[in-house]
Amino acid sequence: MKTTIIVTGAAGFIGSHTCDRLLVEGHRVIGVDDLSSGRAANLEDASRDPGFAFEGFDLRAPGRFSALVEAARPAAIIHLAGLVSVQASIRDPRLNFSLNLELTHLVAEAAREQAVPRVVFASSAAIYGDFPHLPLREDIAPQPLTPYGAAKAASEQLLLGHARTYGFVARCQRYFNVFGPRQDPASPYSGVIAIFLDRMQAARSPVIYGDGGQTRDFVAVQDVARANVLAATRPGLASGVVNICSGRSTRLNDLAAALAAATGFGGPVTHAGAKPGDIRHSAGDPGRAREQLGFACEWSLADALAALAHSTRPAVAKS
Numbered sequence: 001m002k003t004t005i006i007v008t009g010a011a012g013f014i015g016s017h018t019c020d021r022l023l024v025e026g027h028r029v030i031g032v033d034d035l036s037s038g039r040a041a042n043l044e045d046a047s048r049d050p051g052f053a054f055e056g057f058d059l060r061a062p063g064r065f066s067a068l069v070e071a072a073r074p075a076a077i078i079h080l081a082g083l084v085s086v087q088a089s090i091r092d093p094r095l096n097f098s099l100n101l102e103l104t105h106l107v108a109e110a111a112r113e114q115a116v117p118r119v120v121f122a123s124s125a126a127i128y129g130d131f132p133h134l135p136l137r138e139d140i141a142p143q144p145l146t147p148y149g150a151a152k153a154a155s156e157q158l159l160l161g162h163a164r165t166y167g168f169v170a171r172c173q174r175y176f177n178v179f180g181p182r183q184d185p186a187s188p189y190s191g192v193i194a195i196f197l198d199r200m201q202a203a204r205s206p207v208i209y210g211d212g213g214q215t216r217d218f219v220a221v222q223d224v225a226r227a228n229v230l231a232a233t234r235p236g237l238a239s240g241v242v243n244i245c246s247g248r249s250t251r252l253n254d255l256a257a258a259l260a261a262a263t264g265f266g267g268p269v270t271h272a273g274a275k276p277g278d279i280r281h282s283a284g285d286p287g288r289a290r291e292q293l294g295f296a297c298e299w300s301l302a303d304a305l306a307a308l309a310h311s312t313r314p315a316v317a318k319s
């Protein structure tokens, strides 16, 4: 059934792909964003669709979000707005609290007041901390190492508690390392793939901190968007928490080699000292998302990297 869905953080990296996917599936979408880290250009495709409307305001503006939800009566809210940088959360825990926990409460309250049936929340693998036994499963007790991870863990509990008390469905999606088009390589906190790709396309060596033997579970943003749509629209879902991951473990050295192959970069990779606090290995168990959402990644890492390199190829080839 086609429905109206509100997406917060719509102009961001994951939000814009989520809007695109909802529109392709025929839903009406209202995107909310204050453009603090997102970009209007990310919504160029969505804005051409008559089923899309954009509301540009800070979610904390008193009464604005609640009034929007009251007027739109959405079937679901997909809550993606937040402070995405772990480092920024360490530097400014107050801002982290405001954007990664208070906003969640505001969304939960709007869902309660306006009887929204479902809320989907952008959680993170950061809540697992540096848990040593892989793959990471959802029933591990959260041990976040940063204000960012702590706010994501608290947000999950807040939403699940509200959902139980007030009778809506909360779906918490623990994204692993998301990558793909529209991820901003200019941000020092951006994903490693966006930064490596940007450097290789400028014929500059990527820098690996540490020996490159550390592993990550990379998941293509197109797959994450599809998982968000499933969580918002799949009939009969109860509240729950799932990993949104590929289940594949990729060494950073192998990632650099795959990106070099995708871009034609022939230069060396530079190594620098390991970053303090850097997690050594991370990989998620995708089993529960498969059971509950019917979700599995469709993009292989190689295909997604090739498509990304193609879509971001510089207009003039650099010598």
Ligand SMILES: NC(=O)c1ccc[n+]([C@@H]2O[C@H](COP(=O)([O-])OP(=O)(O)OC[C@H]3O[C@@H](n4cnc5c(N)ncnc54)[C@H](O)[C@@H]3O)[C@@H](O)[C@H]2O)c1
Residues within 6 Å of the ligand: 008, 009, 010, 011, 012, 013, 014, 015, 032, 033, 034, 035, 036, 037, 038, 039, 057, 058, 059, 060, 079, 080, 081, 082, 083, 084, 099, 103, 122, 123, 124, 125, 174, 175, 176, 177, 178, 179, 191
């Ligand atoms: N990118 C990843 O690898 C990753 C991994 C795990 C979890 N997440 C989570 O997914 C969500 C989306 O991440 P992203 O990578 O797309 O980040 P992003 O910064 O591109 O998107 C966040 C969006 O929220 C908007 N926003 C922030 N504060 C707002 C406010 N007060 N009012 C209205 N809009 C506001 C920003 O302008 C931005 O467009 C975040 O909650 C993030 O913590 C991302």
